Amino acid sequence: MINIVLFGPPGSGKGTQAQNLIEKFNLKQVSTGDLFRFNMKNDTELGKLAKSYIDKGELVPDQVTTDMLIDELRKPTDTNGFIFDGYPRTVAQTEALERIVKEELNDKIDICLSLIVDDQILVERLLKRGETSGRTDDSNEEIIQNRIKEYYAKTAEVAELYKQQGKYIEVNGVGGIDEISEKLFAEVEKIK
Template identity: 80%
Template sequence: MINIVLFGPPGSGKGTQAQHLIERFNLKQISTGDLFRYNIKNETELGKLAKSYMDKGELVPDQVTIDMLTEEVKKPTETKGFIFDGFPRTAFQTQALETIVKEILDDEISVCLSLVVEDEILVERLLKRGETSGRTDDSNEEIIRNRITEYYAKTAEVAELYKQQGKYVEINGVGEIDEISRKLFQEVEKIKK
């Protein structure tokens, strides 16, 4: 199996590149954002629990997110692996993900691919996206800069853990989409079993 942790700050092209990786290697993307929306919309027990925290303006505890992720990984799939998007964000979540992959899939995280883009380019991309997406968080430069700063602060320890394991690879996220995809594909080809 191929199990990829996909990193990239807002505006790095992570969503686009995830789709290319899925098509090329027959992977299933697990996005924590999608998991939350699915569980809340379908009023699962975990969805109700998550919503109870969100309704109070509180952060959903790690364990609820981990439980959602565990349930998703347990679902039968014909794919050849997973792309984990938006998780892990902390050292604790990294350990939890490694445990899930080992216990449920009898496998390990293959690689952490990180799309690297200069902050000024990220801001420019997000402001441009905000003009057409209708997303308010993409229309305000101050909010965008805060999101980028928060992303780096949160993910630094996770990147460090994968660096220590020799599984962290940075990819330049600036250039033609197909060129960036090719770089990502090359890294995945190196770890294919």
């Protein structure tokens, strides 16, 4: 199995690149954003709680995210592994993910791929996405700036943890989609 953490601030292209990695390596995506939207759309208790944080541009607390993740990993799959998109974002989530992958999948995280994009480009991308997505957190520049700041403040330690484990790889997230995908594919091929 291949278990990838795909890292990057909001608007860095994680969702797009996750899809390309899924197709290339037959992986199942576990996107916290998708989990949040599913739970919010279905008006679950976890969904209501997650929405209250997202609407303010804040990160959802670890336990809410972790509970959604465990439910998702328990669903049957015939893929070659998982790609975690948007999780972990804190040291506590990183430790939880390692434990969950070991307990639920009898496996480990192989690599953390981090998409690097300049902040101003992130803001432009998110505002543009907000025009068509209807997402309230993508249509207000102040909320976007807050999300980006929170992302950096809370995830710096996670990046450091993966660096210490020799699993952290930075990839330039600016350029053509296929060009970025090829860089990501090359890094995954190194661990296969």
